[in-house]
Amino acid sequence: MEILKTPEEMRAWRRALPVSLGLTPTMGYLHEGHLSLVRRSLAENEASVASIFVNPTQFGPNEDFDRYPRDEEGDLRQLRELGVDAVYLPSVETMYPEGYQTYVTVEGLSQGLEGRSRPVHFRGVATVVTKLLIAVGPDRAYFGKKDAQQLRVIRRLARDLDLPTEIVGCDTVREEGGLAMSSRNAYLSREQRAAALVLSRALAEAEARFAEGVRSAEVLRVIVSGTVGAEPQGELDYVSVADSETLAEIEGDIEGVALLSLAARFGPVRLIDNVTLGEGA
Numbered sequence: 109m110e111i112l113k114t115p116e117e118m119r120a121w122r123r124a125l126p127v128s129l130g131l132t133p134t135m136g137y138l139h140e141g142h143l144s145l146v147r148r149s150l151a152e153n154e155a156s157v158a159s160i161f162v163n164p165t166q167f168g169p170n171e172d173f174d175r176y177p178r179d180e181e182g183d184l185r186q187l188r189e190l191g192v193d194a195v196y197l198p199s200v201e202t203m204y205p206e207g208y209q210t211y212v213t214v215e216g217l218s219q220g221l222e223g224r225s226r227p228v229h230f231r232g233v234a235t236v237v238t239k240l241l242i243a244v245g246p247d248r249a250y251f252g253k254k255d256a257q258q259l260r261v262i263r264r265l266a267r268d269l270d271l272p273t274e275i276v277g278c279d280t281v282r283e284e285g286g287l288a289m290s291s292r293n294a295y296l297s298r299e300q301r302a303a304a305l306v307l308s309r310a311l312a313e314a315e316a317r318f319a320e321g322v323r324s325a326e327v328l329r330v331i332v333s334g335t336v337g338a339e340p341q342g343e344l345d346y347v348s349v350a351d352s353e354t355l356a357e358i359e360g361d362i363e364g365v366a367l368l369s370l371a372a373r374f375g376p377v378r379l380i381d382n383v384t385l386g387e388g389a
């Protein structure tokens with residue numbers, strides 16, 4: 109497994125590789141959710157790269173960049189065991205050299221949901237993903253549906269900038285009990301982790317009501333916020349029922365496909381989760 113640390117090294121490796129290439133971008137501290145993306149990349153491409161980069165520009169000033177969990181050695185061991193061909197491991201200085209001043213902004217899609225609570229987040233995500241796609245030059249890039257808004261922002265930027273990479277969305281991997289896997293789960297106490305199960309339970313409850321025929325977006329929002337609100341350890345940030353494509357909040361009844369998503373804080377950890385209501389993703 110090659111370890112490539114600069115865009116020049118990365119591009120030279122890619123140019124010498126006359127086969128289809130898949131990329132899985134990550135911030136490391138890998139768990140089964142990340143590994144499911146890597147496995148899909150390995151299955152669908154002749155060669156696969158994973159990137160590990162904790163991207164400072166997608167963290168707000170009061171967020172957890174400094175204490176984001178890191179385990180480079182463990183990550184590299186897992187990627188080697190899976191059979192990844194190369195890991196792209198740039199430093200912050202390589203990605204953002206002194207004088208850096210270019211950012212990618214996906215305007216509408218970045219504004220609601222996570223964007224409201226995290227105003228600089230998607231500018232950072234769009235910028236780093238664009239840089240990774242340019243450096244790696246993959247045929248396909250793999251992203252989790254757990255970060256539903258992120259997936260839509262990246263699909264939009266790839267389309268808008270005519271990037272030649274196919275963006276592939278992959279299902280959310282959950283722990284037993286339903287909690288969506290996340291590197292940040294490492295910072296939950298045992299009690300908080302048990303309390304956080306309320307998120308997937310609330311989403312499943314709303315899904316069941318939708319399956320029974322409930323179409324009112326507001327009724328579904330109330331079901332989710334009621335269930336999460338009943339958990340004293342959780343502090344709900346938002347519940348959204350939005351058009352799955354535009355992410356515009358739905359006011360009346362759900363007619364097409366909707367994204368039901370939420371964010372909540374458990375102690376020091378902010379968690380997100382979502383389900384899709386209706387067909388598609």
Ligand code: AMP
Pocket residue numbers: 133134135136140141142144145250251252253254255278279280281282288289290291
């Ligand atoms: P991160 O390291 O958190 O930036 O995540 C890297 C990629 O893994 C993103 O595309 C995430 O959406 C995806 N991912 C994170 N957690 C999960 C999960 N539980 N299931 C599926 N994909 C995930």
